[in-house]
Amino acid sequence: MANKYVKGKNFFGFIQRIYTIFANSTRRWEILKDNVKAWSLKSLCQTHCKIRVESVKAIKLQLVGVREALLQIGEKDNDAAIASEATSLAEKELDDFEFLRLIERKIWFNESSTSEEVSFTPKENFRVNYFLFIVDQVISSLETRFKQFKEYDRVFGFLFPHNLRGIEDKDLKSYCHCLKKALKFEERSDIDADELYIELKLFETLETNEFSNPIDVLKFLKELDYFPNASIAYRILLTIPVKVASTERSFLKLKFVKSYLRSTMTQERLSGLTMISTENEILESIDYEELINQFAIKNVRRASKIVG
Template sequence: MTIIVRYLKLSYNFVIVEESFLGFLNVDDTSGKGLFDITLEELKSFGLEIDDMRGQGYDNGANMKGIHQGVQKRFLDINPRAFYTPCGCHSLNLTLCDMANKCVKGKNFFGFIQRIYTIFANSTKRWEILKDNVKAWSLKSLCQTRWESRVESVKAIKMQLVDVREALLQVGEKDDDAAIASEATSLAEKELGDFEFLVSTVIWHEVLNHVNIVSKKLQSKDMHLDDAIIEINKLIGYSKDYRETGTEDKDLKLSCHRLEKALEFEERSDIDAEELYTELKLFETLETNEFSNPIDVLKFLKELDYFPNASIAYRILLSIPITVTYAEMRFSKLKLLKSYLHSIISQERLSGLAMISIENEILESIDYEELFNQFAIKNARRASRIVS
């Protein structure tokens, strides 16, 4: 398991959203309690207060997001203000997966795509036939968990339909396995030439491509101002889209009170609902067309320094993780570090090497001369104590 913290670096003239890698955790107990205990222990070891946690995000595993025994529920029991948001990319993938599984034609279509790949992948001779005919994009296997990546599987066939068909026909003529030869010929002459399959190829390629674009936007730290305000409204329980319907005064005031209650802990809240309402009404009168994302808005509010409650609302929004993409990407780095040549590397050393590799920008800013001097001074003091 990996731990990532999302936070804001604030000063008078800049606002930066940062996500920092804290390390990999070796987990033996994958239950909600086991994951919670090891996460809590790790956060305390870094001196991070749970009461300061304003958002938490995980994948859609039951042990993480469970509302009764999951990690998010256990953190909420300690700090009720730690908003939980499911990973946007995981939710999008699950939606697409359910949509395709409910559609018979969708299941058949992806079944054909996988059958074509399997025929070539299960034999080096058949793969050579594929390489001789298909030059641009190699066929890809379907992924059950990352549905947006299936666009590569569909793209390879959509863009090279004639070449793939020719490769299947050659397999049908040359392969010694009668069953494989018959299946390859059937796919080439029937499925790949079927009008419905061709239309499905175009439709699913467009759907998956747009899903991939949305996922990339979700991974971005920047968000349009309008979307940011909508997200704040969702956070406080006001689900209307103000761009379409407009926000009435009574609804805005109700939303402010909901936010005050959501941020309340031990009869104290981070904001005052009436003051937030007044600030938002005043902010509406200002010229805001120059802002392209909530980071610019927060910077503007900090410079003015008379929107304290609105500033807190934006800081909470920006610190809540939208996706766990950054954490997932760290596992890609783990594959590079823990190869078969380093299979017995210790957990502490692995996390240290990962920290050096992932947070290399911080490493490059370190003054090594000063670090070496401090190390030498400590060793000199230790040696003097041993001699004395």
């Protein structure tokens, strides 16, 4: 969410650049340790919010020491590009973030104050111009996503077993026509509303009280094989992606992937293992022998060693 806000994106990029300069050299890291004693710098993490907070706190609370370490690297480092970037970060770019220093704001004509100007402390400026702005963006995004859920429920909600039972005929027919309209493209729809209505009414006469979710209903319909419109409707219902679930699922998978035995893995490896764990069903369906052969035949020398 912070990446959608220009100042927030630039700030977190600035944090990562500082960490990269020190982390890519043991000698530079020693310079950092000589100037910064309390909190060690950390790389930004895309999936773990706590580490992201610690990355910012380490610089915020030790800004003087970090600046001094950057200046020393600018003076002593043999790599001209690194030395120039370190000096630029310390002397110029650090001042681009207003909340790191005291700033002043003019009073509006309708504000009551005895002075013409008021001062923001760095903490107040960060809260007003960064934190609250990003919180507003989060709230707006959540409201948009809940609107998507409401629209999803309006179109497909009647197909859920607990909603389908006891629904009045006129309402059911209205829902069927609404679904047909939603699935319409270039004057054609994936379903016929009237036929869907008849199939669902027939479905209600069967022993369906044991069904608790749309997956059970679809399995049952596939076995019968004479509810074509209902089958299509339930397949679409179950394959519509719910975007927010992917993020929640990723965080739930982290506890399985990043245990205390893997606490030092890189972000790239963590993201890869999380994806493998999340999509394990796809991974299990892969034919490894075929994958290895396809990889090997792309290079003659590799093929002679692997395929034999």
